[in-house]
Amino acid sequence: MSKFHVSTTVNGDTVEYLCDPRETLLDCLRDKLNLTGAKEGCGTGDCGACSVTVDGRLVCSCLMLGVEADGKQIETVEGIAEGDVLHPLQQKFIEHAALQCGICTPGILVAAKSLLEKNPNPTEEETRYWLAGNLCRCTGYDKIIRAVMETAAELREAS
Amino acid sequence: MDYHSPASFAEASALAANATGTTRFLAGGTDVLVQLRSDLVTPNTLIDIKKINGVQDITRNADGSWTIGVAATGAEMSEHAELVRDWPGVVEAMDLIGSTQVQGRATLTGNLCNGSPAADSVPAMVAAGVTVTVTGPDGSREVAVEDIPTGPGRTALNKGELISAVNIPARGANGGDAYLRFIPRTEMDIAVVGVGVNLRLEGDTITEARVSLGAVAPTVLLVEDCAKAIIGSTLDEAALDALAAAASAACNPIDDKRGTIAFRTEVSGVLATRAAKIAYARAKGEQA
Numbered sequence A: 001m002s003k004f005h006v007s008t009t010v011n012g013d014t015v016e017y018l019c020d021p022r023e024t025l026l027d028c029l030r031d032k033l034n035l036t037g038a039k040e041g042c043g044t045g046d047c048g049a050c051s052v053t054v055d056g057r058l059v060c061s062c063l064m065l066g067v068e069a070d071g072k073q074i075e076t077v078e079g080i081a082e083g084d085v086l087h088p089l090q091q092k093f094i095e096h097a098a099l100q101c102g103i104c105t106p107g108i109l110v111a112a113k114s115l116l117e118k119n120p121n122p123t124e125e126e127t128r129y130w131l132a133g134n135l136c137r138c139t140g141y142d143k144i145i146r147a148v149m150e151t152a153a154e155l156r157e158a159s
Numbered sequence B: 001m002d003y004h005s006p007a008s009f010a011e012a013s014a015l016a017a018n019a020t021g022t023t024r025f026l027a028g029g030t031d032v033l034v035q036l037r038s039d040l041v042t043p044n045t046l047i048d049i050k051k052i053n054g055v056q057d058i059t060r061n062a063d064g065s066w067t068i069g070v071a072a073t074g075a076e077m078s079e080h081a082e083l084v085r086d087w088p089g090v091v092e093a094m095d096l097i098g099s100t101q102v103q104g105r106a107t108l109t110g111n112l113c114n115g116s117p118a119a120d121s122v123p124a125m126v127a128a129g130v131t132v133t134v135t136g137p138d139g140s141r142e143v144a145v146e147d148i149p150t151g152p153g154r155t156a157l158n159k160g161e162l163i164s165a166v167n168i169p170a171r172g173a174n175g176g177d178a179y180l181r182f183i184p185r186t187e188m189d190i191a192v193v194g195v196g197v198n199l200r201l202e203g204d205t206i207t208e209a210r211v212s213l214g215a216v217a218p219t220v221l222l223v224e225d226c227a228k229a230i231i232g233s234t235l236d237e238a239a240l241d242a243l244a245a246a247a248s249a250a251c252n253p254i255d256d257k258r259g260t261i262a263f264r265t266e267v268s269g270v271l272a273t274r275a276a277k278i279a280y281a282r283a284k285g286e287q288a
Helices: A025-031 A089-096 A106-118 A123-132 A142-158 B007-020 B032-037 B074-078 B082-088 B088-095 B108-111 B121-128 B223-231 B237-250 B261-283
Strands: A004-010 A015-019 A051-054 A055-058 A073-075 B002-004 B025-028 B045-048 B058-060 B066-068 B130-134 B141-144 B149-151 B162-168 B175-182 B191-200 B207-215
Touching: A004 A106, A004 B175, A015 A025, A055 A106, A055 B207, A073 B045, A073 B149, A089 A106, A089 A142, A089 B088, A106 A142, A106 B130, A106 B141, B007 B025, B007 B130, B007 B162, B025 B032, B066 B223, B074 B082, B074 B088, B082 B141, B082 B162, B082 B261, B088 B121, B088 B191, B108 B121, B108 B162, B121 B162, B121 B175, B121 B191, B121 B207, B191 B261, B207 B237, B223 B237, B237 B261
Parallel strands: A004 A073, B002 B045, B025 B045
Antiparallel strands: A004 A015, A051 A055, A051 A073, B058 B066, B066 B162, B130 B141, B130 B162, B175 B191, B191 B207
């Protein structure tokens, strides 16, 4: 089986990899690029633990093939912090203890960041619907929602 | 598995026509990849149609009709203000499918070709009178959406054929459409019953109507008796009762963990009346 050569941009860096057409973007991020922030929860697009953005659009990286990433702009949780400086969302998640086991957290951070870029002033309902595809089995969601809402408020004040 | 990303529908069709074993076309991949990963369907040939020019486009034509590219996503449809204004029912049906992440990939064409009797966008497209352009080895033909599904997971597309465009008619004056579904949760679930209604008014009287039911038969249904029940009426109580009765009578559902036959039959009538009221209000230019 011939492999495909893929050239893409991940968190601003140009990267290349060879992949089998059956491998998902999630497989490629984790196993070829060592970006293990995106997690495989279900592998069927239900849990959102593998969330990344592709050309600015929030997607499940388990529902996209590695070959489809050619020429795209991918953003993962690894690109959210700037060096040692955490993104306000990350900071708020820590302050609110909006995580327990942490498996869902990278996907939720990517999804929440995508929401705030699209809608800097979401209602709680909009936030809950936006994050409905990110399952968390530990927290009961309340702390996550509060962390996102408070980050949104602070970012609005700062801008 | 061979992976191809052709540059034209003719090339895609030729690849499929000459392929052996199982062939799948890849648009958003939200069904194809799930089937692939769970070993339900492992295609020998996978044909990615997203490199074909224009497949992401949502275009309003000169006559007011719409052409939706086969890879245009639910998110792109929901963000298209003019499309939402013309066909809110079609867009709200598509928008009900899956999560934000799934909306970033999922397409009308994929929802149709997956062949699920419970597909949300399909009853809305049937009610709206949507057609698809089917490209095959012998050229292209236009097919009504209701003629594509032939049973659960099966379509009327022949070997080498694929859908190359989704054609939504011009909205025209005094028209409105709506889609409602019942699910036991508030979001992220599969329809137990889905109803699409599209109608047109002259004054307060309904002059044209199409009503479609999902998840209550092996394929999505276009129910003429439902349309007859409300055409000529002002959607008064008697017409709504007749509509509900016609919708329930058209049901041929299964019992499963998401709903019983009796429940689905009852709910079809209830949802048909509610969807009709929303479509009627939209046709009158009221927010609903």
